[in-house]
Amino acid sequence: MKVPTEHVLCLAAILFGLGVLGFLVRRNVILVLASIELMLNAANLSFLAASRHWAGTPGGEPLQGPIFALFVILVAAAEAAVGLALVIALYRLRQTVDLDAANELQG
């Protein structure tokens, strides 16, 4: 039995909402980064769902969605590398990874 596309998209929306919530409420920078990963993967899931949904119809490209997802994973890996480096730099500067401690740049 095939899982309907709506259900997959709903799961992606729930994952994305959890990511946003985590980004907004978490103070630990590592967990904030993890929330970003959650949002990215929610996006990946919807790419794959859309790809599967349109496969076989005229104009449907079966590989478009997976390749997009692959690119997102690639960029997410790079982002994680830069993001973790920033976390270490912040820790050296503040001896903490609390995001609210880094708020000098304000008007």
Added chain:
Amino acid sequence: METRAFLWLLLLFPLLGSLSAALIHFACLSARRAGREPQALTRLAGFVASAAILASFGVALVAFATIARAHEALALESPAWHWIDAGSFQVEIALVVDRLSSVMLLVVTGVGLLIHVYSLGYMQGDPGFAKFFAYLNLFVFMMLLLVLSSSLLGLFVGWEGVGLCSYLLIGFWYQKGWPAEAGQKAFVVNRIGDASFLVGSFLLLRLFGTLDLSDIVGGTSGLVSGRSGELALAALLLFGGACGKSAQGPLSTWLPDAMAGPTPVSALIHAATMVTAGVYLVLRLAPLFASSPSALFVVGAVGTFTALFGASTALFQRDIKKVLAYSTVSQLGFMFLGLSVGAWSAALFHLVTHAFFKGLLFLGAGSVIHALHGEQDLQRMGGLRKHLPLTFATYLAGAAALSGLPLTSGYFSKDEILAQAFGTGGAALGLWIVGMIAAAFTAFYTWRMVALAFFGEERFDFHRVHPHESPAVMTGPLSILAVLALVGGILSLPHVLPFHGLLAHWLEPVTKEATDLLWTARGREVPELSAGTEWTLLGLGAAIALFFARRGFSAYARGPEHDQALRAGRPALARFLERAWTLDEAYTALVVQPVKLASFLLATVLDQLGIDGALNGSAVLAQAVASRQRGLVDGSVKTYALWMGAGAALFAVVWMAL
């Protein structure tokens, strides 16, 4: 016209002299930087410069002799090249010597030579010795260019050139500060006159289609009937230029300040030659002026006013050079009075004798200043006749000529001008009366100056100053000029004496047309004075000169106390005269203060409030807006994420709603 290429030598010698003196000056500068004092080299600059003027004087003599030997009126010409060749407008560079400019040549190079020689002594030891002679030679070059040019444009180049040299030499001791300011004042005031000169030249170009002087002179009579108004306007504009250069009327204010320059400069530029350029200009274009009696009357009125102004101001001056400066202003006024009544040769006669006696007086004053180590205040002189016998004797000759004591050169030249003013009659009679008053003042202040400087008790500081006679290189020129000042009258004796009117006869070919035009315009015959009238006028002039010279001498022979007595008698009048009729104050009130006020308004109101205000206002506005918005940027990543999310959500909602 005969073509003679040798005329260019007149210009070449002073130009080469100036260049070599300038080179020597630079050599001296580098020697001084190396720590040596190049005395021999410095002296060389003076000799080269003097030799250059001597050579020019020789050439001038040759030119004069060539013209004098010819039977009819002869003019020598030396064309060079077409300077401007633009359609119908052509200007040729050429030198012309006629009977008028030959006299000017002799005065410029002759008196110039004497003053160069004098300067060898006067400027000795000055660190700018070579530079001084470079400037002085350049001045002679420019003055000769002014006198020799065949076109008004070439004349203007010389006119500006002498102005430049005047500026450089007034501010020669610029380190002292005020000479530099005096130089600038002279330059700026002359600029006003020069603007008028230029506009007048443009008008002449429109009227005649050429700037060639002989064409303008020859073409005037053809234009008199139809375009006399424009001719008169052009004449008046050119006279405006003459007022600047010759320190007449309201533009006279620069000449007294020009005394900040070294004394030989005052003698050469500000007494004998440059300041007479205005007189020369009017003489050169005499027919143009003669075609309009009203323009000529303005010339006479300004000149006579200036004669009275200068003479009355000189009465109260304490600085010996200021007395002579105001006296020069006044004597130039006499020359313009002569021009205005058609006494062309008398004006030139007075120009020549004035170059002799005023040059002499300035050089004598320089000798006095030299002996007193720079003292110029008459109140701190006195009794110098014992210490400076030769200077004293020559000064007496100059003073006698300036005050018009009988048989001296100044007596004949001034009386010839005044007699012609008297003979013209009408409104000129008023000018004659004012001229006589000015002559009386002249005698008074001249002998006041002589008495204060050379008679009475010694009022200088004996411990500091030991007056000594100047060296022969200075007293030599003094003696020559003294002889010329005494016997120069022979150039143009009155009709009632033998050998009369030599200069008038010499100049007649040049001035005949102007005289004809003038008396045609006035609708009268050329007035002839009867022998009786002439004797009366001569006697009257002699009596006034002798009477006031005696008054001036006896009042001050014991010391300057008479000044206080005069001041106490009429304090307001004395103050008025002392301050030169408050001319400088009037300029301050009427020109300087309004300009300063306008500048203040422009600077503070328009610039600072208007332009800067608009700029600063926009900056303040941006700042005010920014300070309202800065709360959004609190530095917290989460706030930014919230706004981003809210924005994205808003877009999503709007997109879906559409």
